């Protein structure tokens with residue numbers, strides 16, 4: 001045996017010995033083989049089992065032997081949740097018991113929690129023909145304007161057909177919900193501006209044979225599995241996303257800031273899109289764009305003279321064919337400053353800010369400035385009276401809290417301080433000032449406790 005070979009051999013032997021020894025003796029220190037990443041890690045899915053708690057009020061959504069649609073929806077939803085969670089998904093359920101949840105609340109749960117997509121679980125019924133039974137999936141609006149929802153539906157439908165053995169059912173398909181309601185369904189209409197969404201109607205509970213199957217837990221599981229398999233297929237092709245980089249927050253489109261810049265990601269770890277599929281619509285008109293596939297930056301210089309705001313949608317497909325959801329983005333222009341509401345808001349807010357600054361200077365000089373602070377509070381309040389939905393409303397509200405907090409601590413002022421900070425937390429849940437307002441509340445609570453226990457001399461400082 002030459003030397004080189006023996007060195008290699010002994011190294012290999014040593015490795016084997018140390019590995020086996022190590023694992024036999026101190027097995028709890030041996031890392032297990034790294035688990036493969038779960039396929040739905042970092043994906044948030046909102047599952048909406050339709051209806052709920054309508055036994056007394058709804059005599060339509062019930063099969064010939066009394067099985068209620070809302071019960072079937074819920075069973076399938078719970079099985080589906082289980083499969084999705086096992087695959088690493090974060091699952092939001094609009095309901096997990098036989099309770100009613102209003103339609104706006106269902107969409108809001110998905111949107112407010114930034115779900116990647118929304119799936120409403122239903123089953124169909126008809127008074128006209130007890131033999132009818134076929135699967136269908138609804139999306140909102142017009143297919144070319146809602147491509148990601150259609151992609152999701154296309155991934156799921158074949159699995160429903162296969163698992164529920166409905167291969168020969170006439171009517172099977174993907175449909176716009178505008179075919180049943182002029183403005184579509186509430187849940188899909190309200191999720192559309194933000195995320196893709198579908199309503200699945202895999203079978204008819206008014207068909208006696210189908211009702212029997214739908215009562216069966218094994219059949220419910222097969223249906224949940226069909227959704228699960230379809231979701232896996234959809235997610236495997238990547239979930240492309242659009243983020244507006246500029247202008248954001250209170251920035252305006254204007255002469256000095258004329259470009260919209262988006263960051264596109266393809267959902268597959270990169271920024272590659274089929275170039276011919278990228279389209280940008282401003283106020284429903286296609287506009288020219290420049291896409292840089294190396295950075296994912298999409299730049300648009302829209303015409304905006306005379307407009308106070310623009311509505312923008314970005315379309316495109318990644319290399320696996322999955323579409324961007326064209327969520328509706330609104331951008332204000334400089335002209336919005338001339339908008340009477342905006343002007344009034346700004347005037348009040350800017351005045352309040354100036355008064356605060358003056359008060360801060362006064363306090364720095366050793367004064368108390370209660371007059372200036374009260375005037376500042378009144379102006380912040382007036383800006384909120386003009387519009388509580390302004391992008392800076394949370395700031396106005398937070399600054400009211402700050403002003404009250406430095407006023408003499410009468411019980412009245414203390415109560416007003418609490419109220420102002422609590423409004424930031426309760427009314428503006430996406431405000432970046434939320435944590436600061438919560439800290440202020442905690443700080444004031446302990447202060448108030450100490451004051452009440454007589455540990456502080458006086459309510460004023």
Ligand SMILES: [Zn+2]
Nearest residue numbers: 050069122123
């Ligand atoms: Zn239904």
